[in-house]
Amino acid sequence: MADTAFKRATYDDLLALPENVVGEIVSGVLYSQPRPAPRHVIAAHRLSGQLEPPFGFGTGGPGNWVFAGEPELHLGEEILVPDVAGWRREHFVPPEGAYFEQVPDWICELLSPSTARHDRINKMTQYAAFGVQYAWLIDPIAETLEAYRLEKGQWLQIAALAEKGEVAVEPFAAAPFSLETLWL
Numbered sequence: 001m002a003d004t005a006f007k008r009a010t011y012d013d014l015l016a017l018p019e020n021v022v023g024e025i026v027s028g029v030l031y032s033q034p035r036p037a038p039r040h041v042i043a044a045h046r047l048s049g050q051l052e053p054p055f056g057f058g059t060g061g062p063g064n065w066v067f068a069g070e071p072e073l074h075l076g077e078e079i080l081v082p083d084v085a086g087w088r089r090e091h092f093v094p095p096e097g098a099y100f101e102q103v104p105d106w107i108c109e110l111l112s113p114s115t116a117r118h119d120r121i122n123k124m125t126q127y128a129a130f131g132v133q134y135a136w137l138i139d140p141i142a143e144t145l146e147a148y149r150l151e152k153g154q155w156l157q158i159a160a161l162a163e164k165g166e167v168a169v170e171p172f173a174a175a176p177f178s179l180e181t182l183w184l
Contacts, residue, residue: 039183091105110139
């Protein structure tokens with residue numbers, strides 16, 4: 001009889017992946033996907049460019065945030081890699097090692113056809129379980145942004161924008177920008 005016992009993935013499994021692959025461990029399962037497509041990478045970079053001046057540096061905005069692109073988050077046994085994450089400066093403690101163990105206040109996932117289901121179902125469930133307060137899901141192909149706030153352990157959608165909508169959304173409502181700046 002075949003052994004069907006579930007074997008939880010380990011950090012060693014993650015480290016064994018090829019360099020051109022992004023890996024995560026969610027609920028004990030190793031997920032891997034190739035590096036993101038150009039639309040995805042450009043939208044993430046442009047989003048960071050919109051948020052960093054007013055919220056990271058305080059130029060034209062309140063400041064007091066720290067952002068990281070594709071940070072490796074070690075949350076309990078989960079290893080998650082959001083496309084962009086942010087911590088309020090008063091909550092942030094710089095990590096000593098190569099990954100973050102502190103729960104971010106905000107995450108953003110850029111959806112692609114190959115990752116959308118995983119991002120929406122598996123990862124959003126874990127972000128809620130660990131108390132991430134805000135989550136944005138951006139689809140650079142559909143040119144949409146969905147924003148969520150954690151309320152009593154559940155995600156509450158607080159905005160849904162498309163194409164050229166103005167992004168004046170929690171937790172970054174203090175410095176609005178046009179959604180179209182993210183698209184190629």
